[in-house]
C-alpha cells in the first residue's frame with residue numbers, strides 16, 4: 289500500500305486514519321515479519337532533533353502515526369493535510385476490539401506494577417474471546433532484554449504493545465525487532481495507564497478542541513520541563529521551510 293507522508297522537522301509522519309492503521313496491522317499480521325509503528329507527537333519530533341538515533345528509528349519505522357494535534361497544525365502550516373490525529377491510547381482499545389474479532393494474539397509489555405495485567409483484564413472483559421497471550425513489566429534495560437524477548441517469542445503474539453515511554457520504547461523495539469519477530473510492534477506511551485485508570489485522560493471534548501496537552505500540563509505539572517518541547521516545536525515549525533510531501537511504500 290502506498291501511503292502519503294509529510295516530513296516535519298526531519299521526521300516523516302504518515303497521513304493515515306485509524307481505519308487505515310488497523311487495516312495495515314491486519315495486512316502485516318497476514319504477511320508476518322516484523323513491523324514497527326511509532327506514535328509521533330511534538331515531543332518526539334523535538335527529541336529527534338537532538339538524538340540522531342531516535343530520528344533514524346522513527347524514519348525507519350514502517351508507520352509513524354500523527355499522535356498529537358501539534359503535528360496536524362504543523363503539517364497544515366507546511367502546506368499539507370493530515371486526515372486525523374491517531375493516538376496510541378485510542379489505537380490500543382481499537383486494536384483489541386479487532387483482535388477479538390479476527391483472532392489476533394496480543395502481548396502487553398511495560399508500565400508500572402500490575403498495570404499491564406489490569407489493562408489485559410479490562411480489554412478481555414470488554415472484548416470476550418480476546419487472546420492476550422502475555423503481559424510483562426520489565427524495563428528497557430539491556431540486562432533484561434534476553435528474558436523479555438524469550439517471553440515474547442514463546443507467547444507468539446501477532447501484536448506487541450510496549451509502554452516504556454518515548455524514546456525508550458521505540459528504541460527498544462527497533463533494537464530487538466529481528467529477534468522479537470512480531471508482525472506488529474508499537475510503542476504506546478501511557479496507553480495502559482489510561483485504560484487501567486491509573487491516570488485520567490483528558491475528556492473527549494478537551495481532546496476535540498485540541499487541548500489535551502494543556503490538560504496534561506495541569507494534571508501532571510511535573511511534566512512542564514518535557515512540555516517545553518511544545519513552544520519550541522511551534523517556533524521551529526514557524527521558522528522552517530515547507531516540508532516535503534512524498535509517497536512512501538509501506
Ligand code: UDP
Nearest residue numbers: 398399400427428451452453454477478481
Ligand atoms: N515506563 C516503564 N518503564 C520505564 C519507563 C516508563 O514501564 O522504564 C512506563 C510508565 O509507567 C508509563 C509509560 O512507560 O506507563 C510511559 O508513560 P509516559 O507518560 O512517559 O508516556 P507518554 O504518554 O508521555 O508517551
